[in-house]
Amino acid sequence: MTPRSILIVEDDKDLRESLLDLLVIEGFSVVAAGNGEEALQVLRKGGSFGLVLLDIMMPVMDGVAFMHAFENEFPHLIGTTPIVVLSVLAGQVHLPDWVTDAVAKPTSLDKLVELCERCFYTLH
Template structure:
């Protein structure tokens, strides 16, 4: 059972590609979804996912909505979510954390900061 599996949820395939490449090079196994609902579906199917990297601004179900659904599901509520967002305004970090995120990184992602956060949960 691979407990170093990370689910990347982002509507931009370039972000998924870049994050996956960097994280795979560091020994993590990555799966991805391009929207909140697809991410929830993957979490329901794959019990090996240890951490979710969640883009907050996506069409359809955004990261805030997806985290709200995760909070209400007994099988998903304990999976740490790291908010990954281009929103770096005052209050955005707090908004993400109060919505249920375990951590927060802004885009462009600082890889050392991200892996430091991941190491807290994996």
């Protein structure tokens, strides 16, 4: 795993690129995927991340389907790789117990950076 590495899974291109730019400026190593299937492909190719920021509503493969596939394909990462749901549906969708946090969009960029920092400080 690359220190302070984040996988962003977000279908909104503008938001995805803004998050990527912000987190890189804050010193994180970031890879972005446009949907759950793209994120799984990154992980299958050996991508290793200290945190996953996950949207729920996405085309091709939504966040709920991604979480099921993640749990089935990468059970060794459950509990060691924080998953933070970042979605307008945060609090409205049943999430697995192993999801670290759920944050409603929109959220302030400062709050998001603080959450990322906390995930790395607490779990790594």
